[in-house]
Amino acid sequence: MHKKYAVLASCTLNQWALSFAHNKSNIIKSIELSKRLGATYRLGPELEVSGYGCEDHFFELDTVKHSWQVLGEILGQQELTKDIICDIGMPVHFKNTLYNCRVICLNQKILLIRPKLYLAAGNNYRESRWFTAWVREGLEDFYLAPEIQAIVGQKSTKFGNAIIRCNDTTIACETCEELWVPKNPHVDYGLDGVEIIMNGSGSHHELRKLHTRLGLITSASSRNGGVYVYANARGCDGGRMYFDASSMVCMNGKIYALEDQFAPEEVSVQLGVMDLDEVRSYRGGFNSRCVQSAKQKPFPTVEAEIDICKITEHSLNKEVKLNLLIPEQEIAMGPPMWLWDYLRRSGARGFFLPLSGGADSASVAAMVANMAQMVLKSIERGNQDALMDLRRIVREDDFTPKTYQDIVSRIFVTSYLSTKNSGKETLERAETLAKGIGSLHYNMGIDEAYDSIVGIFQKATGKTPQFEVHGGTYNEDLALQNIQARVRMVVSYLMAQLVPWTQGKQGGFLLVLGTSNICESLRGYMTKYDCSSADINPIGGINKSDLKKTLIYLSHELKLPVLAEIAGAKPTAELRPFIEGDVKTQQLDEVEMGMSYDELDEFGRLRKISRSGPLSMFERLLFNWPHLSPRLVAEKVKRFFFYYSINRHKMTVLTPSYHAEAYGTDDNRFDLRQFLYDTKWEVQFSEIDKIVMEYEKEQAMKVKGSDEGQNRKSAGESEGPKEHQKL
Incomplete structure (x- = not known):
C-alpha cells in the first residue's frame, strides 16, 4: 500500500495595487498550476486580490467591493476550487469595520474568513491606518452579499480565528506580521495539535532581511514541530517597496522548498510534498512540549471535507x-526588477540617465543592463509574459532579443552632460560604459545654457558671480555649482521627452532615472532639483559602500571592467574649476562633506534604526570610534546634525526611491520627521560639550598623574643606591 503525503502549494504572485483584472488572472493561474501539480492546499500572498499597496484606497468601499467581485468570479468557475483548499488574501468589511483577511475556500464554498490578529504599523507600514486587528475570541456568522450567495449557494460563513479540520490533519493560518511578533499565534496552534501553518505574507525587500525571515520560520517550525508554509508577493505593486518572494515550505526547522527572491515571472509555485508522520514523531519525542500541549485551550474549528494527504507521483x-x-x-537584482515592473506598467518606452562617469550613475546604468539580462534569461526559460511585455515596450511585435544589449539599445538612453569643469577621465568612463551595455549615448556640452543663465543674473543685478578659486565668495561658488546641476536636470527631461521623437517613434516617453544615494540624501549633499530630481531612483535607499561593491560584482556579471574602474575612483561632483597641480582645488565629496561615506552610514543607522538624537549618538560613537578623540567625535556629530537639519527640506521633494536600507530618508513614507529645524541644537550640543570637557579633564589628570609618577620613579631611581647603602 502506497503512503499518502501532504501536497502543499506556496504561490508567489506579482500583483499590482487596484489592478483587479491583472490580479485575478494571476490568482487563477496559480490555482490552476497548483492543481496540475496535485496540490490539495493553495496558499497565496497577503491582500493578493486588491494588491498590498492600495494604502488610502483601502478607505474606499470600491476596493472591497471589487475584491469580492474578483473572489466571486474565481468561485464561479466550478472546477477551479474543486478538491483544493484555496487560501486567498483580501480586505473584508465585517460589522462596518475593515479587516485584512484570509478567505478559505473549497469546492465553491467559503469555509472561513480569518482576520489578521496583529497589524504591521511602523516604518514602511501603516496597516492600522486602514485595518483593525481582530481581538475577539470565538467564531461569528458572516452574512454574504446576495451576489456572492448566488454564486456559492450559501447564505453565511464563519468569521474569526479558527482551525481548519480536514479529514486527515488540521491547518491554521497566520498573516505576515503574526510571524514577527514576540508571542506568535502558531505557538498556540501547534500546541492545540495543528500540524500545518499557512502564512500568506506581504514582506518587502530590505538588504539582509531574508536572513531574519528564514530564522523566524525555521524557529517557528523547530520549537513546536510542524509544517510551515510561507507565500510572499513579488515585485513592485505601485510604490517604493519591492516584495522579494522567497516563498518556502519548512518542516521541523528545515527548509524543503525556497523560491528565488528576484525574478520577472508573474506566477511561481513552490510545491511541498511532506510526510506528516515526521511531524507527529518529532512532537511525540518532545516531552516538555507535550506537557504544554495538554494545558492548551482548544481553538474553534471549521470542518473541511478534504484529504490533504494523497498518493502522489511526486517524491518527498x-x-x-x-x-x-x-x-x-x-x-x-532587487532594484533592476523594481525598474522592470515600473517600466512595463508605466507606459514608458524606456529610461533616460544622465551618465556622469561616477559610481552613482554607473550603478544605475549597470542596474538597467542587469535588468535586461535578467529579463533575457527569463525569456530564454520560456517566460512568454516577459516577452510580450518587452515587445509592447519597444513597439516591435516580432522582437526576440539575442543579447541583453539588444534590449538595452531599444529602451535606454544615456548622456554625458559636460561643463568646462568636467574631467576627461569621467567622460571616457561614461563612453566606455555606454558602449559596453549598448545604450544610445550622447555627449552634450551644457556650458552655453549655464553661461546664459549667469548672463541673465548679470543683466538684472550688474554683478558677476565667481568661483572661490577666482576670488569669489562661498555663496557665489555654491550658486554657480547649483546652476550647472539644475541645467542638467532640465536637459535630462528635454531628452527624455524628445529622443523617441528624433528616432521617428510616435508616442511614449522615457523615465528619467535619479542617481542620488542614501548617504547624500541623509547629509543633504546634493542640489535640490538637480539630477537627484527624477521620475524614480533605484539607488536612493543604498549606501555608497554597498554601491561600490555592487559595481565590482556587476563588472564580472556583465563582463564590463570599466565598472570596477569606476568603483575605485574617488567620488567628485566636478562642479568647480580645478587648477592642475593644486590639490586644494580638487573637489572630492568626502573632503567637502567633512565626513566619509562610511561615517555617514553609521550616522544613518544610529539616527533611524537606533533612534538616536545628537547626545545619544555622540555617546554611542565614543565607544564605536575609539580611534578618534572625544572632541573630534563631537565635531563630526555636530557637523552631521547641522547639515542634516538645514538640508532636511530636500527630503520633501526626494525622488521616489527603491527601499533597501532600514535607515531610509524618504520623508513622505518612511522617515516621518519635520523639515524645519532649529539648527543650533543648543541644549543637545551643550550636553555633548560638557561630556567632551569631562573626558579631556579626566585625560589631562591621567597625563598629569602619569608625569608625576614618572618624576617620582626617576627620583627613586636616583636615590636607590643611597637607600641600598643605608640598608
Whole structure:
C-alpha cells in the first residue's frame, strides 16, 4: 500500500495595487498550476486580490467591493476550487469595520474568513491606518452579499480565528506580521495539535532581511514541530517597496522548498510534498512540549471535507541547501526588477540617465543592463509574459532579443552632460560604459545654457558671480555649482521627452532615472532639483559602500571592467574649476562633506534604526570610534546634525526611491520627521560639550598623574643606591 503525503502549494504572485483584472488572472493561474501539480492546499500572498499597496484606497468601499467581485468570479468557475483548499488574501468589511483577511475556500464554498490578529504599523507600514486587528475570541456568522450567495449557494460563513479540520490533519493560518511578533499565534496552534501553518505574507525587500525571515520560520517550525508554509508577493505593486518572494515550505526547522527572491515571472509555485508522520514523531519525542500541549485551550474549528494527504507521483521534498545572496547580489537584482515592473506598467518606452562617469550613475546604468539580462534569461526559460511585455515596450511585435544589449539599445538612453569643469577621465568612463551595455549615448556640452543663465543674473543685478578659486565668495561658488546641476536636470527631461521623437517613434516617453544615494540624501549633499530630481531612483535607499561593491560584482556579471574602474575612483561632483597641480582645488565629496561615506552610514543607522538624537549618538560613537578623540567625535556629530537639519527640506521633494536600507530618508513614507529645524541644537550640543570637557579633564589628570609618577620613579631611581647603602 502506497503512503499518502501532504501536497502543499506556496504561490508567489506579482500583483499590482487596484489592478483587479491583472490580479485575478494571476490568482487563477496559480490555482490552476497548483492543481496540475496535485496540490490539495493553495496558499497565496497577503491582500493578493486588491494588491498590498492600495494604502488610502483601502478607505474606499470600491476596493472591497471589487475584491469580492474578483473572489466571486474565481468561485464561479466550478472546477477551479474543486478538491483544493484555496487560501486567498483580501480586505473584508465585517460589522462596518475593515479587516485584512484570509478567505478559505473549497469546492465553491467559503469555509472561513480569518482576520489578521496583529497589524504591521511602523516604518514602511501603516496597516492600522486602514485595518483593525481582530481581538475577539470565538467564531461569528458572516452574512454574504446576495451576489456572492448566488454564486456559492450559501447564505453565511464563519468569521474569526479558527482551525481548519480536514479529514486527515488540521491547518491554521497566520498573516505576515503574526510571524514577527514576540508571542506568535502558531505557538498556540501547534500546541492545540495543528500540524500545518499557512502564512500568506506581504514582506518587502530590505538588504539582509531574508536572513531574519528564514530564522523566524525555521524557529517557528523547530520549537513546536510542524509544517510551515510561507507565500510572499513579488515585485513592485505601485510604490517604493519591492516584495522579494522567497516563498518556502519548512518542516521541523528545515527548509524543503525556497523560491528565488528576484525574478520577472508573474506566477511561481513552490510545491511541498511532506510526510506528516515526521511531524507527529518529532512532537511525540518532545516531552516538555507535550506537557504544554495538554494545558492548551482548544481553538474553534471549521470542518473541511478534504484529504490533504494523497498518493502522489511526486517524491518527498528533500532539505534545501541554502545559498543566500550577499548584499551586492541583492542590490544587483532587487532594484533592476523594481525598474522592470515600473517600466512595463508605466507606459514608458524606456529610461533616460544622465551618465556622469561616477559610481552613482554607473550603478544605475549597470542596474538597467542587469535588468535586461535578467529579463533575457527569463525569456530564454520560456517566460512568454516577459516577452510580450518587452515587445509592447519597444513597439516591435516580432522582437526576440539575442543579447541583453539588444534590449538595452531599444529602451535606454544615456548622456554625458559636460561643463568646462568636467574631467576627461569621467567622460571616457561614461563612453566606455555606454558602449559596453549598448545604450544610445550622447555627449552634450551644457556650458552655453549655464553661461546664459549667469548672463541673465548679470543683466538684472550688474554683478558677476565667481568661483572661490577666482576670488569669489562661498555663496557665489555654491550658486554657480547649483546652476550647472539644475541645467542638467532640465536637459535630462528635454531628452527624455524628445529622443523617441528624433528616432521617428510616435508616442511614449522615457523615465528619467535619479542617481542620488542614501548617504547624500541623509547629509543633504546634493542640489535640490538637480539630477537627484527624477521620475524614480533605484539607488536612493543604498549606501555608497554597498554601491561600490555592487559595481565590482556587476563588472564580472556583465563582463564590463570599466565598472570596477569606476568603483575605485574617488567620488567628485566636478562642479568647480580645478587648477592642475593644486590639490586644494580638487573637489572630492568626502573632503567637502567633512565626513566619509562610511561615517555617514553609521550616522544613518544610529539616527533611524537606533533612534538616536545628537547626545545619544555622540555617546554611542565614543565607544564605536575609539580611534578618534572625544572632541573630534563631537565635531563630526555636530557637523552631521547641522547639515542634516538645514538640508532636511530636500527630503520633501526626494525622488521616489527603491527601499533597501532600514535607515531610509524618504520623508513622505518612511522617515516621518519635520523639515524645519532649529539648527543650533543648543541644549543637545551643550550636553555633548560638557561630556567632551569631562573626558579631556579626566585625560589631562591621567597625563598629569602619569608625569608625576614618572618624576617620582626617576627620583627613586636616583636615590636607590643611597637607600641600598643605608640598608
